[in-house]
Amino acid sequence: MEGALKPDAIPTPAVDLTAPEPVRETQVFTAPEIMCGGCLRTIEAALADTPGIFNARANLSARRVTVTFDPEVTSPELVIAAIKNAGFSAAPLIEGRDEVHAARVSELMPRVGVAGFAAANIMLLSVSVWSGHASDMDEHMKALFHWISALIALPAIAYSGQPFFKSAYAALSARRLNMDVPISLGITLATAMSFVQTMRGTDHVYFDAATMLVFFLLIGRLLDEQMRARTRSAAENLMSLKALTATILDPDGTVRQIPSLNLQPGMTMIVATGERIAADGIVSDGLSEIDESLISGETLPKPVSRGDRVHAGTLNTAAPLRVATTATEDNTLLAELSRLMLAGEQTRGRYVRLADRAARLYAPAVHLLGLGTLIGWLVAGHGWEIALTNAIAVLIITCPCALALAVPAVQVAAISRLFGQGVLVKAADGLERLSEVDTIVFDKTGTLSLGEPSLALDQPIDADVLARAAGLAIMSRHPYAQAMVRAARARGIDFEPQLGVTEIPGSGLSSMTPEGEERLGSALFTGVTVIDPRQAASLWYARPGRAPVGFRFEDRLRSDAPATIAALQAAGYQLEILSGDRPDAVADAALALGVSAYKGGVRPDEKLARLTALKNEGRVALMVGDGLNDAPALAAGHASMSPSAAADIAQNAADAVFQGEKLGPVVEALKVARRAHRMALENFAIAMLYNIAFVPMAVMGYVTPLLAAIAMSTSSILVTGNALRLRSMKLKLAPVAASTDEDRP
Amino acid sequence: MTSLAWLIPAALFLGLLGLAAFLWALKNGQFEDLEGAGWRAIDDQPPGPQGGNKKPE
Numbered sequence: 001m002e003g004a005l006k007p008d009a010i011p012t013p014a015v016d017l018t019a020p021e022p023v024r025e026t027q028v029f030t031a032p033e034i035m036c037g038g039c040l041r042t043i044e045a046a047l048a049d050t051p052g053i054f055n056a057r058a059n060l061s062a063r064r065v066t067v068t069f070d071p072e073v074t075s076p077e078l079v080i081a082a083i084k085n086a087g088f089s090a091a092p093l094i095e096g097r098d099e100v101h102a103a104r105v106s107e108l109m110p111r112v113g114v115a116g117f118a119a120a121n122i123m124l125l126s127v128s129v130w131s132g133h134a135s136d137m138d139e140h141m142k143a144l145f146h147w148i149s150a151l152i153a154l155p156a157i158a159y160s161g162q163p164f165f166k167s168a169y170a171a172l173s174a175r176r177l178n179m180d181v182p183i184s185l186g187i188t189l190a191t192a193m194s195f196v197q198t199m200r201g202t203d204h205v206y207f208d209a210a211t212m213l214v215f216f217l218l219i220g221r222l223l224d225e226q227m228r229a230r231t232r233s234a235a236e237n238l239m240s241l242k243a244l245t246a247t248i249l250d251p252d253g254t255v256r257q258i259p260s261l262n263l264q265p266g267m268t269m270i271v272a273t274g275e276r277i278a279a280d281g282i283v284s285d286g287l288s289e290i291d292e293s294l295i296s297g298e299t300l301p302k303p304v305s306r307g308d309r310v311h312a313g314t315l316n317t318a319a320p321l322r323v324a325t326t327a328t329e330d331n332t333l334l335a336e337l338s339r340l341m342l343a344g345e346q347t348r349g350r351y352v353r354l355a356d357r358a359a360r361l362y363a364p365a366v367h368l369l370g371l372g373t374l375i376g377w378l379v380a381g382h383g384w385e386i387a388l389t390n391a392i393a394v395l396i397i398t399c400p401c402a403l404a405l406a407v408p409a410v411q412v413a414a415i416s417r418l419f420g421q422g423v424l425v426k427a428a429d430g431l432e433r434l435s436e437v438d439t440i441v442f443d444k445t446g447t448l449s450l451g452e453p454s455l456a457l458d459q460p461i462d463a464d465v466l467a468r469a470a471g472l473a474i475m476s477r478h479p480y481a482q483a484m485v486r487a488a489r490a491r492g493i494d495f496e497p498q499l500g501v502t503e504i505p506g507s508g509l510s511s512m513t514p515e516g517e518e519r520l521g522s523a524l525f526t527g528v529t530v531i532d533p534r535q536a537a538s539l540w541y542a543r544p545g546r547a548p549v550g551f552r553f554e555d556r557l558r559s560d561a562p563a564t565i566a567a568l569q570a571a572g573y574q575l576e577i578l579s580g581d582r583p584d585a586v587a588d589a590a591l592a593l594g595v596s597a598y599k600g601g602v603r604p605d606e607k608l609a610r611l612t613a614l615k616n617e618g619r620v621a622l623m624v625g626d627g628l629n630d631a632p633a634l635a636a637g638h639a640s641m642s643p644s645a646a647a648d649i650a651q652n653a654a655d656a657v658f659q660g661e662k663l664g665p666v667v668e669a670l671k672v673a674r675r676a677h678r679m680a681l682e683n684f685a686i687a688m689l690y691n692i693a694f695v696p697m698a699v700m701g702y703v704t705p706l707l708a709a710i711a712m713s714t715s716s717i718l719v720t721g722n723a724l725r726l727r728s729m730k731l732k733l734a735p736v737a738a739s740t741d742e743d744r745p
Numbered sequence: 746m747t748s749l750a751w752l753i754p755a756a757l758f759l760g761l762l763g764l765a766a767f768l769w770a771l772k773n774g775q776f777e778d779l780e781g782a783g784w785r786a787i788d789d790q791p792p793g794p795q796g797g798n799k800k801p802e
Contacts, residue, residue, distance in 0.1 A: 037784020
């Protein structure tokens with residue numbers, strides 16, 4: 001820890017830790033490029049050299065850096081600058097909405113430890129007692145062993161079992177049943193009865209079964225929570241890096257950088273060309289074009305001038321702007337979207353998880369069976385004691401260890417498999433909902449397509465012209481200019497940056513050469529008259545004595561989009577494209593992909609309405625989208641996915657986020673979700689088989705503590721082993737269930 | 746059989762010792778960065794701020 005302790009500002013070499021320290025502030029930064037041990041050292045050393053930093057600790061597993069610093073000497077921005085100087089990108093961590101879960105892992109860990117200790121030691125004593133049956137162990141020794149077991153088990157269960165007791169209590173207070181109700185009842189009754197039997201000195205002592213049950217179930221729950229914490233932390237890292245910073249112009253003329261979260265209404269932002277606007281506002285100075293594709297799906301840039309409203313997340317493409325920030329409450333767009341998202345969430349309704357659905361059937365059945373056993377033995381003329389013992393034995397045997405592990409074990413295996421493929425499943429029941437989907441609604445811009453302009457491939461372009469134009473374009477941060485440079489590089493064309501290039505904001509680039517002036521820019525700038533409006537998304541290159549050459553740009557589809565769409569169609573999914581972009585651009589994309597149902601120029605409320613309509617038709621829809629305008633639809637879809645480049649609101653609303661340039665992860669997620677659903681059912685079947693085998697014995701009164709311990713662990717291991725197969729299994733996208741076949745022509 | 750009188754408490758004590766060590770390690774943040782800890786162990790540079798400041802470039 002002390003390794004990184006070194007405020008340089010203090011001349012003394014050793015830092016006196018007992019001296020009263022100035023104000024300390026601790027902040028976590030995400031640095032996703034931490035890949036190895038050397039990176040830890042580099043970052044920590046770089047931060048130790050930075051004044052005002054007391055302590056820096058890099059974490060390789062989480063790809064984060066925790067920094068304690070003096071806010072009077074340094075600031076989070078300076079810390080980030082120091083990390084960037086060391087060669088790593090970094091951003092202050094923005095924590096997700098539900099921090100409750102992260103706390104749960106740290107709460108479960110010690111409980112697992114205590115339960116493990118108790119289970120191991122009690123099992124040791126129990127094995128001695130069992131083998132005592134075959135040897136010479138006398139009653140006193142047996143009683144002593146039972147008492148020691150009780151001494152360990154009672155406090156251990158009281159402490160370790162709390163997550164189950166609390167959850168069961170919460171469910172019962174809400175007049176519902178979940179899996180924790182039979183678990184809690186089983187554990188409590190087993191412990192209480194064992195204690196009574198210990199006092200009376202009989203054989204039916206189940207302390208080992210009760211602690212083992214708690215231990216196994218806690219492990220299952222811990223793995224589940226840990227996997228979720230891991231995906232959530234990866235999602236937070238993604239979001240944090242995308243968070244915007246703003247360049248602020250103070251009234252006294254100073255310029256500073258602040259994170260967009262700290263922006264206040266009434267500030268003046270300077271937005272450079274090629275930068276994203278950090279907050280909603282009104283243009284106070286400048287003339288530029290704004291790319292709003294992340295907001296509306298529209299790919300054509302929109303011209304803005306003084307007095308126009310601009311939205312957070314949009315890209316300033318043409319010229320620097322000054323923007324006066326406005327309060328969020330004033331923002332009609334965001335307020336409207338939040339209202340729509342709320343409506344969308346209500347459309348989706350409350351989803352009952354598979355395990356809880358099973359519990360609703362299982363819990364009453366088990367409790368009735370226990371009661372039936374009690375009454376049956378009483379009616380048969382045996383005493384209270386035997387009847388009660390057998391009834392509790394039924395509850396212990398049926399206590400759904402395997403059943404409670406059936407779903408979490410599969411979920412952990414499935415989510416970790418998807419995690420490795422760049423799909424972060426954030427919602428707890430996201431995978432289950434994904435498996436039920438039969439209709440998929442895609443957004444176009446940024447989802448099916450890359451959401452950034454690239455040079456259209458359908459035009460013959462002379463390599464020499466492209467080289468000259470790219471030599472001009474490399475001097476600019478305009479998205480079209482950058483697309484031109486990318487296109488030239490992709491074609492392996494060597495070009496040299498041109499000398500003496502000037503950029504005329506809103507028009508283009510020009511450079512003086514011995515032959516005359518070369519220009520790259522808008523049609524007007526290069527002296528071209530454009531008739532076709534679609535040519536507006538274009539650049540023109542003009543040089544003396546030659547006809548100007550036009551370059552058309554398009555929002556290219558993701559490279560594997562056609563293959564992915566074809567695979568989904570082959571599997572029988574109904575596909576639709578709903579986009580806020582121009583109808584003709586949407587039609588082009590739909591034609592290229594072979595999707596017959598599409599609609600362009602769709603507003604956010606119309607997307608939401610379409611998803612509601614699909615639901616009313618009895619379809620189960622997956623929404624895949626990235627824009628702010630998709631957020632209400634993402635909230636309304638039965639399941640939803642977003643690419644990692646999506647707007648933050650969209651990412652928050654989505655059940656899963658997929659990374660990378662490809663669309664394939666959508667298919668992969670569907671495959672794994674469907675398979676996971678099947679395996680969860682398989683696991684239920686295994687658990688049921690176990691019950692069918694052992695419950696009759698319990699009812700008849702043949703179950704002994706030894707038998708209970710063996711049966712319980714075997715079934716748990718079987719279920720977990722079955723689930724683990726999912727990690728390495730080869731998967732095929734199975735056709736969607738037959739019920740939807742008749743809808744299709 | 747009388748040896749059990751001290752063997753069982755001794756065994757339980759040792760077990761509790763292990764449990765206490767686990768809980769201490771948990772509270773102390775020993776499991777916070779399992780990947781990084783392995784790398785730190787094979788890092789040649791001395792852990793002190795004086796020696797650790799030189800960036801390997």
